[in-house]
Amino acid sequence: MQNVITVRDLTKNYNGLMAVDHINFNVTKGEVFGFLGPNGAGKTTTIRMLTGIIKPGFGQISIMGFNIARDPIKAKQLMGVVPEMSNAYIELSAWDNLLFMADLYGVPKKTARQRAEALLGLFDLYDRKDHKIKNFSKGMKQKIIIAMALMNEPDILFLDEPTSGLDVQSARLIRDIVRKLNKDGKTIFLSTHYMEEANELCNRVAIINHGKIAAIDAPEQLKIRIGGLQRVEVSFNKPADISELSSIPEIINIRKKGDKLALYTNEPGSIIYKLVDYSRANNLEMVTLHTLTPSLEDVFITLTQEVGK
Amino acid sequence: MMRAYAIAKKDMRIYYLKGPVVIFGVLSPTFLFLAFIVGRDLPIDFLIAGLLGMTVFFTSTSVSPVVAPTETQSRNLERLAASPVSITTILIGDILASVFFGVAISFIPVLLGIAMGVTIIHPFILILGIVLAAFCFSAMGLIFSSTPTSMTSTVMMLSTMIKFPLVFISGIFIPIGELSLWGKALASLSPLTYITDLCRYSIQGNTSNYYPVVLDISALIIFLVIFMVAAVKLHERSLPKRL
Ligand SMILES: Nc1ncnc2c1ncn2[C@@H]1O[C@H](COP(=O)(O)OP(=O)(O)OP(=O)(O)O)[C@@H](O)[C@H]1O
Ligand SMILES: [Mg+2]
Numbered sequence: 001m002q003n004v005i006t007v008r009d010l011t012k013n014y015n016g017l018m019a020v021d022h023i024n025f026n027v028t029k030g031e032v033f034g035f036l037g038p039n040g041a042g043k044t045t046t047i048r049m050l051t052g053i054i055k056p057g058f059g060q061i062s063i064m065g066f067n068i069a070r071d072p073i074k075a076k077q078l079m080g081v082v083p084e085m086s087n088a089y090i091e092l093s094a095w096d097n098l099l100f101m102a103d104l105y106g107v108p109k110k111t112a113r114q115r116a117e118a119l120l121g122l123f124d125l126y127d128r129k130d131h132k133i134k135n136f137s138k139g140m141k142q143k144i145i146i147a148m149a150l151m152n153e154p155d156i157l158f159l160d161e162p163t164s165g166l167d168v169q170s171a172r173l174i175r176d177i178v179r180k181l182n183k184d185g186k187t188i189f190l191s192t193h194y195m196e197e198a199n200e201l202c203n204r205v206a207i208i209n210h211g212k213i214a215a216i217d218a219p220e221q222l223k224i225r226i227g228g229l230q231r232v233e234v235s236f237n238k239p240a241d242i243s244e245l246s247s248i249p250e251i252i253n254i255r256k257k258g259d260k261l262a263l264y265t266n267e268p269g270s271i272i273y274k275l276v277d278y279s280r281a282n283n284l285e286m287v288t289l290h291t292l293t294p295s296l297e298d299v300f301i302t303l304t305q306e307v308g309k
Numbered sequence: 310m311m312r313a314y315a316i317a318k319k320d321m322r323i324y325y326l327k328g329p330v331v332i333f334g335v336l337s338p339t340f341l342f343l344a345f346i347v348g349r350d351l352p353i354d355f356l357i358a359g360l361l362g363m364t365v366f367f368t369s370t371s372v373s374p375v376v377a378p379t380e381t382q383s384r385n386l387e388r389l390a391a392s393p394v395s396i397t398t399i400l401i402g403d404i405l406a407s408v409f410f411g412v413a414i415s416f417i418p419v420l421l422g423i424a425m426g427v428t429i430i431h432p433f434i435l436i437l438g439i440v441l442a443a444f445c446f447s448a449m450g451l452i453f454s455s456t457p458t459s460m461t462s463t464v465m466m467l468s469t470m471i472k473f474p475l476v477f478i479s480g481i482f483i484p485i486g487e488l489s490l491w492g493k494a495l496a497s498l499s500p501l502t503y504i505t506d507l508c509r510y511s512i513q514g515n516t517s518n519y520y521p522v523v524l525d526i527s528a529l530i531i532f533l534v535i536f537m538v539a540a541v542k543l544h545e546r547s548l549p550k551r552l
Contacts, residue, residue, distance in 0.1 A: 048387075048552070051391045052390075052391065053387060053390045053391050053549075053552065054549045054552070055549070072393075072395075073393045073394070073395065074393075076391065076392060076393035077393040079391075081388070081391035083387040083388060083391065085384055085387075086384050086385070086387045086388045087383055087384045087385055087388075088385075088388075089319065089323060089383075089385055090383065091322070091323045092319070092322060092323065096322070100315060100318075100319050101392070103311065103312060103314075103315030103318075104312055104315060104316075104389075104392040104393070104394055105392065105393060106311065106312065106393075145388075148388070
């Protein structure tokens, strides 16, 4: 397995605040590597250092063998970047934005036109190619920004929270595209705070909190690693009394999730009997009932709480 | 270099039509000039040479300082910083866009002068001077925009505070030869002095320039190098603060 990104002891300090604190990891060729962490964990700071936008305080970064501090232009030439909060040039058309990127990366004119056409097709924006970005919706803007990052046919694509703020449909479309790009051989570095996104897309996930990496592994491995409890999720047609439920001995912990209750247990089977009894006795109706093994979210909560302490 | 040109092309498309560029670049020299000539009786070739120097100055310093704060505000800068171009290349692109603007608008006073019967005695020196001065002033404009702000108005205020006094010390309205010793010393610190002197030489003839032509040109080159180096250093420092 070939490492395309190697990070050693990477550190960034903002006036005494450790935004990124001596982290180490490798990303191998062809994988989708997820960076999962809460707000302020240091995801964007890490990506900015990896993409040569800011200088690390300490540590080494190698991108396909190029040290980003010594060979920034060569390293940057190999990557595509979708920053967290960036814009295309709103006064320019979609087409002109794409061709501007091609110019910045030194892509020959003819190739650039072919790529721009193919990308506009892929993102279903071909008929809007001459419209100014100003008039695009948020989802369309994000698609154009991703297309811009692909104009140089990068080996590695960095995406910083690419689906945040998008509606379900646009987010799904972007995830589909990420999967497709990965299938075509691109290595993808993705930061997100959506568990499901990481779970669905990533071969491996690094969980980062307070600038430190709490764990790096495949999502399923992480779930096994924290061991942990199974849970039963139930929702009733009327609000239920939690205190009465918590007197059931098999329930180890209860968490409220919206209109659902998550009951953590080692014996999901017997919990279900008790729930049936409970709803009969209280004249409630169960609307939904699921039994679940630990989710990435559980891993995340467990690990981020540990690191937080 | 192709990449710098790509950046210049983008700048030209976006910034030539922006309000502050037009106001500070085209309108302010016009009004300053009108205010000055009203009610005075000065030879036309003297006026045109002064107007020309001032036009290059105001137009070339109007595009370059707008780019950085605007792109901070509109969040284009991070994308640019992630692309394989150095800060120097980005700045050269911004300068080129500013230079084209300055040189193009400078044709207006030249044509105006010709229409009013002024003859251009040394056209090549004039063109060389204008292009060189446009580079010099564009680089100067970049220094104004090196504070890591996203407010175009802050940069414009800062640059106006420096630009207007420069106009008055640079021998545009009063020939340098007629200034006091202090005035001369002050004038020699302003790059605008040298391009105005070159314009006088090119338009009014061989005896009307105060400094030798070679000195004028060297001074502009020296100012250009100083401004460029300073701009790169300052922007390298301010870029991370803009994200
Ligand atoms: N330019 C800066 N100056 C000072 N502090 C900063 C700067 N950029 C980030 N920080 C701090 O560094 C920490 C990490 O920020 P970062 O943006 O990397 O988090 P993140 O994981 O991307 O969060 P989010 O999910 O909100 O995008 C935060 O505490 C933030 O306040
Ligand atoms: Mg972030």
